Amino acid sequence: MPSLPRSPFGRRGRAAAEVAPERTEPRVEIIESPGLRWINIERPRSLEQAWLEEHFDFHALDFEDIRSRNQRPKVDEYDDYLFIVLHFPRYDKKVSRLNAAEVDFFVGPDFLITLPNENVERVDDLFERCRKNEDFRDQLFSKGSGYLLYKIVDDCVDAAFPMLGKIGNKLERIEEDIFEGKGDDVVRDISNAKQEIINFRKIVRPQRVAFRDLERNKARYLAEDLDIYFDDIIDASERGWDMLENFKEVVEGLEATNESAIAHRTNETFQVLTAISLIFLPLTLIASFFGMNVHLPFEDSEYAFWIIIAAMLAIVVGVAAFFRRRGWL
Structure with missing residues (x-):
């Protein structure tokens, strides 16, 4: 049996796999x-997870939620701790796409555990x-686990506003491009x-409910003089939601405006082509008339050709x- 050729990279790949600890x-x-x-x-x-199970007596369902990647934002209340799942927007440069970064929290009287499922810069x-x-x-830390939780969540919520600002700037550029006639690029940018x-x-819609639940449970681990801080998170979240609602209306309006602009430019093109066709239609009729193989007036005149050309130019x-005066050209 003939031996198969070996890949020059096979041995190296196995060695790398063996070396990797x-x-x-x-x-x-x-x-x-x-x-x-x-x-x-x-x-x-x-x-x-094994380390957490060894050092903390959390509910088994919470450990199951940690392993899952499809959890909705929520706040679960237990006798001696809170389990919180929150999502924050994160722009993935590798795929040029906005994704949700999940951060799970365990909050107790003397501890705070954060478990982001991917790198979250603010954390x-x-x-x-x-x-x-x-x-x-x-x-x-002197203000307790509740205030530390507030600080983390507040930083992550505030990180969304620069992203919202970029979306707003993008919508402004799209509006300028619409009236500059960049039809194909505008359709892609709007999409x-x-x-x-x-x-x-x-990301933001289900988070709003979780923030309200968190605001109701904050008193367990937050000093009385600090309870206003979580209201600030809700205000920031609602402000971001209002911006998204506004952006949704703006992009829908831009899409309708772009479609109207495209239709208007198309109508102008058809209008010009129609006017040109109507201008040359009489010339085609005259040329066809005098091109017939029959006896016609002036056919024996040496000036017949120039008379026909002059008549065509006059028409x-x-x-x-006439079209110019009516505004069709």
Whole structure:
């Protein structure tokens, strides 16, 4: 049996796979301060879940929700902790698409656990700032787990407004392009903008209910003089929703305007072509008439050709002047 040719990359690929060490320790980041721990676990897998099961007595359904990637925003209340699932908009540059980044929270009297299913910049930035800046960490942690939860959620909600601003700028550019006659590009841009707005609305709409539930449960882990902070999150969320509602109406109006502009330009084109056809129709009739193989007036005259050309020119000028006066040209 003939031997098959071997790929020059096969041995290297196997060696790389053998060298790559399999992770045996959970990736758990912890920041501690007197009375409070912040535990951050990004992209939790089986090792991280086993670590949580070993150190915390959470409900089995909560661990199941951590493994799931299709959870709706919600707030589950237990006797000694809260389990919260929230979604935040995240722009994926690799696919040029707006996606939802899920962050799960466990909130207790002396701990806060964050479990983002992918990299969330605002969570990472706040965690690193607490790790490196002791004064900031002590100031933030001294107000309890409820205030730390507020700070994380508030930063993630505020991160959506620059994205909304970019959508607004994009809609303004589309409006300018419509009246510059960039028909094909405008259709594509409107379609992309509508998709972004739809994706954004899919993230924000169910989140509004979760924020109201969170606002009702905040008192368990928040000092009385700090209860207004979660109202601020709801206000920011509603402000973002109002912007999306406005963008939805704007993009629908731009789509209708673009269709009207395209129809108007098409009508103008047909109008010009129709006028040109009507101008040359009498000339075609005259040429056909004098092209017949029969005896015609002036056919023996040496000036017959020039007389016909002059008549044609006169007809062209007269019809064009008539169309011009009526505004058809």
